[in-house]
Amino acid sequence: METDFDRKVLNFRKRWCKLVLEQFMESIMVLDKRFNIVWVNKTFSERVNLPKTELIGRKCYKILHLSDRPHKKCPYIQLLRDHKFHQAALNLKALGGRSLISVAPIKMDNELIGALCIIRYTDVEESLQEQLRERTRLLRAITEASKDAIVMIDSTGAVVFWNPAAETLFGYTQAEVFGRRLDELIMPPKYRKRFRKELRKLKLTGKTDILMGKTIEIEALKKNGEIIVVEISTSAVRVLSQWYAVGVIRDVTERKLMEEQLRNSERKYRYLFENSQAMNVIISPEGRILDINEAMARTLGYSKDELVGKRALSLIAPEDRRKIWENIIKFREQPPGWTPPTEVTVLGKTGKRTFLFAAGYAEFFEDGKFAGVLLTAIDITERKLAEQQLRESEEKFRTLAEMAASAIFIYREKFLYVNRATEEITGYSKDELYRMHVWDIVHPSQREMFKQRVLGRLSGENVPNRYEVKILRKDNKIRWIDFIGGVIHYEGGLACIGTALDITERKEMMEKLRASEAKYRSIFLNSKDLIFIANEKGYLTEINPAGLNLIGYTAEETRNMRIEDLILGEQKRQEYRTLMKNFGYVKDFVFRLNTKLRREVVALMTSVALMDADGNILGYNGIVRDVTQQRLYEQQLEESVRQQKRLIGEIIHAMSRIVEVRDPYTSGHQRRVAELAVAIANEMGLSDDRIEAIRVAGLLHDIGKIVIPLEILNKAGQLNDLEFEFIKTHPKVGYDLLKDIEFPWPVAEIVLQHHERLDGSGYPNGLKDGEIMLEARILAVADVVEAMSSHRPYRPALGIERALAEIETNRGTKYDPDVVDACLKLFREGKFKFQESNGSFN
Known part of the structure; x- marks a missing residue:
């Protein structure tokens, strides 16, 4: 049954449909089954030049064909027969041209009640459509070719057009911006409030106070967060009763920067000119x-x-x-x-x-x-x-030259002046040198070259001013010098001046360096490990033959690879990058090697960044070693060690169980002592290795009791002196039983000392203070606390408080104070309590 709500919904849909159809550019009418016009849109009324009131109720063919009967090709006739959609192109006299008529059935409860007819005036429309398409193509070509960003927004600020230049400028694609508010995309927050105010004016009037018809410079925000300066020209356009804003945007950041640089340059020029x-x-x-x-x-x-x-x-x-x-x-x-x-x-x-x-x-x-x-x-x-003064200071020059470490000499073809260093480098005296041609001291292999350069310099030729040359000393020893030559006025004419620095040691070092490089090259080529060289960006420039063989790539294929491309797994690559960034090197870095054939290779890398004196990276060197087989051996060894540890553990448990089987009254005692001793050691911050030693010793500390007769162990009354002396032998017996077992810790010694006391009152050896191992001191406290708080054949359990009072009273006399403090803290802060024994060893 139809309700008021249903009727309201139906009325709303009718109004919505009419509103939509009114917006169409095509002529639209609704017909009943007798060709009577039920409704027309505004376009239809305007095309036939009749008001809607005169059209409703009239036959459609009388309006369109000016005829008393339907056109024989009328598509509505066919629709009335088969109730399906039909189209036909007809000449409509009322519209003065050919039109495309489309009719669609309107049904209610599956019964035909009429038709929706859409008339498109094809003659003019096709021409207009083609013009529109051509203009659209032209506009799109212009906007896509434009180097300036072109953006269109509606009156809500949503982007409806975004050309390629806008994509390039701001970093957003068209798909990312369509429908999104422009101010949220490219406007810094400081402009957004004013922009939204201007949008409200645009929506109402198509005008704004600061945007329309103006060119302004403002800051804009790129996708990556970068702030740029843009020049924007805007205008408003009205489409289908709605205002839109079009902006042409140009990045002027560089221009502003250049203008600022120009102003700075002008200021600098003026400053330099004036100052x-x-x-x-x-x-x-x-x-x-x-x-x-x-x-x-x-x-x-x-x-x-x-x-x-x-x-x-x-x-x-x-x-x-x-x-x-x-x-x-x-x-x-x-x-x-x-x-x-x-x-x-x-x-x-x-x-x-x-x-x-x-x-x-x-x-x-x-x-x-x-x-x-x-x-x-x-x-x-x-x-x-000063020139006059300079002439007067020539003697000063000679004095300084004599003090110089470098050889200084003036010559034409023969030496005219030499300083003391020249004598030392050549081995000749000044008198000997003054009688010699300057090239006489040069080694025969370079003498002619040096002579020609001397003569050329004297004649004004352009010859090298600086070069290395080999000389032959008076004692026939060969020395290398770094020679610098020039021309001066001397004693009324042109002469040459030369300086020479002995670089023999440097040359020898260079030769050693070349030999070292050759040795390195030999190692590089013959090493069985992968050796790589990379540039400052981390790209591989060279890999030795063994390395290429290991990874399966050719040298050419590695040219575009980075060092980190040798590493499989992004997590490992990131770990490598972090280590190199923080420390500049990696050592024994374990990773899976990227091989061309995807062969599983575990490798170790040692790599270092080569840097200059300022810390700039020049390149990288590194060695990668295939440790796949080694890792396999290590895994096998680790498994063997684990098995041995399990075996040792089982043996220890079995040995501990022997004592409990003989002495059921102390069942679980060794386990509980071991647990408390381990807790104390942890509280004191001992290493894992020492804690494990304490645990094992705790499990075995009473192993020596296996030699004590059961009647003594289980005696309900007080022990006599002889029986107690028998009991006091169990640490030594335990030591003798354990001393030949190759534990990785001093278990036997800990067991031997666990009844010793700081004041020397303990047994079997009466050790004092520093003579007692820390592990034994911890075990002693744990043994006393557990024994006093547990039941014994000769007395009931005294309780944990009596046990703690015992160790606190004798703190520093019998028991180690640090151990006592740790034990008291465990119990009083609730960090430890003994587990109930169930008669079995856990």
């Missing part, structure tokens, strides 16, 4: 001063304002003006760049002469016109005086 110790002046093509720095103005005695605009030649001494003007003319004819420096004399405001050493840089505009000259100069007035 340089050199004197700088800019001269126009007409020869007038355009700019001048304080250093130049100060040297000339003018202010900067007095000099700007002044003719530059008026500041030059008359004898130099022609030379300077000719140089300015040459500037116009040469390409941009510096001219050779020259000396010039300038006149100050007071007529004072100043000697300058100046160089000029010719600058041109982009069209090739001469823009002017930048002159930079230094004051050499003092240098002129």
